[in-house]
Amino acid sequence: MSDCLFCRIVSGEVAATAVHETGRTLAFRDIGPQAPTHVLVIPREHHPDVAALSDADPGLLAEVLGAAVAVARQEGLTGGYRLLTNTGEDAGQTVHHVHVHVLGGRRLGALG
Ligand code: AMP
Numbered sequence: 346m347s348d349c350l351f352c353r354i355v356s357g358e359v360a361a362t363a364v365h366e367t368g369r370t371l372a373f374r375d376i377g378p379q380a381p382t383h384v385l386v387i388p389r390e391h392h393p394d395v396a397a398l399s400d401a402d403p404g405l406l407a408e409v410l411g412a413a414v415a416v417a418r419q420e421g422l423t424g425g426y427r428l429l430t431n432t433g434e435d436a437g438q439t440v441h442h443v444h445v446h447v448l449g450g451r452r453l454g455a456l457g
Pocket residue numbers: 350359361374375376377378385430431437438439440441
């Protein structure tokens with residue numbers, strides 16, 4: 346998907362600060378961090394959102410979540426952290442390539 350921003354990050358066409366990589370996943374720092382640690386974890390393959398990924402390849406969804414936990418450990422988030430994936434318009438999803446936000450490093454407020 347050449348018009349997808351995160352596919353372009355996977356291909357190296359758009360620069361990002363990678364912090365964790367596996368054969369099928371990539372994690373990089375969010376360009377507009379909302380917390381001291383704010384990393385996005387994505388599958389290298391294009392899937393529009395978590396529902397599509399869950400339907401197409403539940404094993405890859407598990408890998409993405411496992412990579413998010415690895416990032417949290419690597420970032421030293423011993424006090425806790427939040428994994429978040431916005432899905433659809435009501436949640437305010439802006440990039441339609443599924444991504445898990447890893448947020449931590451400060452006391453996080455309530456959701457909603
Ligand atoms: P969402 O609103 O859940 O779709 O999240 C999209 C996230 O992507 C936002 O937190 C943005 O700050 C982030 N973002 C947008 N463009 C880039 C980029 N080029 N590199 C890293 N993060 C980005």
